[in-house]
Amino acid sequence: xxxxxxxxxxxxxxxxxxxxxxxxxxxxxxxxxYHTETPVPGTKTTFAVWAPKDSSGKLPVLLFQxxxxxxxxxxxxxxxxxxxxxxxxxxxxxSDDQQCGAIGILGFLNFVSCSAxxxxxxxxALALSYAKDDQNQWMExxxxxKVAMAGFSMGAAEAINAQARLPSETKAxxxxxxxxxxxxxxxxxxxxxxxxxxxxxxxLCSDTPVGxxxxxxxxxxxxxxxxxxxxxxxxxxxGVSRAADILGERGTLVTIxxxxxxxxxxxxxATTSWGxxxxxxxxxxxxxxxxxxxxxxDDVDAxxxxxxxxxxxxxxxxxxxxxxSDTMVEGxxxxxxxxxxxxxFPLFVSCFES
Numbered sequence: 131x132x133x134x135x136x137x138x139x140x141x142x143x144x145x146x147x148x149x150x151x152x153x154x155x156x157x158x159x160x161x162x163x164y165h166t167e168t169p170v171p172g173t174k175t176t177f178a179v180w181a182p183k184d185s186s187g188k189l190p191v192l193l194f195q196x197x198x199x200x201x202x203x204x205x206x207x208x209x210x211x212x213x214x215x216x217x218x219x220x221x222x223x224x225s226d227d228q229q230c231g232a233i234g235i236l237g238f239l240n241f242v243s244c245s246a247x248x249x250x251x252x253x254x255a256l257a258l259s260y261a262k263d264d265q266n267q268w269m270e271x272x273x274x275x276k277v278a279m280a281g282f283s284m285g286a287a288e289a290i291n292a293q294a295r296l297p298s299e300t301k302a303x304x305x306x307x308x309x310x311x312x313x314x315x316x317x318x319x320x321x322x323x324x325x326x327x328x329x330x331x332x333x334l335c336s337d338t339p340v341g342x343x344x345x346x347x348x349x350x351x352x353x354x355x356x357x358x359x360x361x362x363x364x365x366x367x368x369g370v371s372r373a374a375d376i377l378g379e380r381g382t383l384v385t386i387x388x389x390x391x392x393x394x395x396x397x398x399x400a401t402t403s404w405g406x407x408x409x410x411x412x413x414x415x416x417x418x419x420x421x422x423x424x425x426x427x428d429d430v431d432a433x434x435x436x437x438x439x440x441x442x443x444x445x446x447x448x449x450x451x452x453x454x455s456d457t458m459v460e461g462x463x464x465x466x467x468x469x470x471x472x473x474x475f476p477l478f479v480s481c482f483e484s
Contacts, residue, residue: 159183160214164267174225174246175256178202180213181268188273189218190446193257193292197283197309198247199235200427201227203401205282208429215439216447218272220257232403247284250336251291254279258296276446280304282427287345291338294348302445303356304438307423310345311369349376356381357441359434361426362388362459362467365419371466382452383464384437390457391425391433398424433457
């Protein structure tokens, strides 16, 4: 489908808003937003926060970590729609999340990260601490007995580690096209090379309870319900499949049809430097499936946020069980895309036969 024009979003109240905060449509009138100005002391982390308007009582909390080279800007349509459904959403941002631009992404793809990388759970732990302080705006509405950890791409590793750090406080885990369980993803997540000059944490130097190659074990040991989102020909589908297999009955896999997504990725192109690399999204390339990966994050027409919100309502609000839909492969839950995905760079995209 042709790309849609971008409309600058203005916050519904006085607040600091990222300058590149853009959306594909007018803001959802059911949600409101602000962004903190002052970083957490000793860090470069601030918070983007969404909440539903006209709600009463306590709200379940979704803590969300963006992927490498992203910030909350690139997930704004997705996160706003979830908040509008009755959730308090907090996304930590770092001032150098997109440091070095396209050069930083090129380095990332070659195991030398320039932009901030945090995969040890510490960034979402900061977000939870923010939610616990009822002096922060809207946090008196936070129901801390209903906290979900979530992340997109490399942010999914952050969510898994946050759940391992905070097992008693985490009640659900959401992994959106997770960059996990493929060899290169592990090595990149360690963030060894340029960690001293980036805003992230050195995984190998941190106090995370998850070992350097311990993602699978962490998923096996977690006791909370989990949600995994992917799509046909997702560049990370091999890791997604492994995660779903490990989670078993505790996990819910949603595989979105490629035809339901806007593969022009307008939000990703407008808010990140990844667009320059999407031209390499062709079969046989190590970036094959990248447009599908980022289209899930763009969430045009609420294709991604709808099942996520339904899952959260089921877990926290007594909502009806999540059902299959015509946007999902085979119209049902827990269906893996058919066929094979194999690139000549198996460290990044492992061969996987369905």
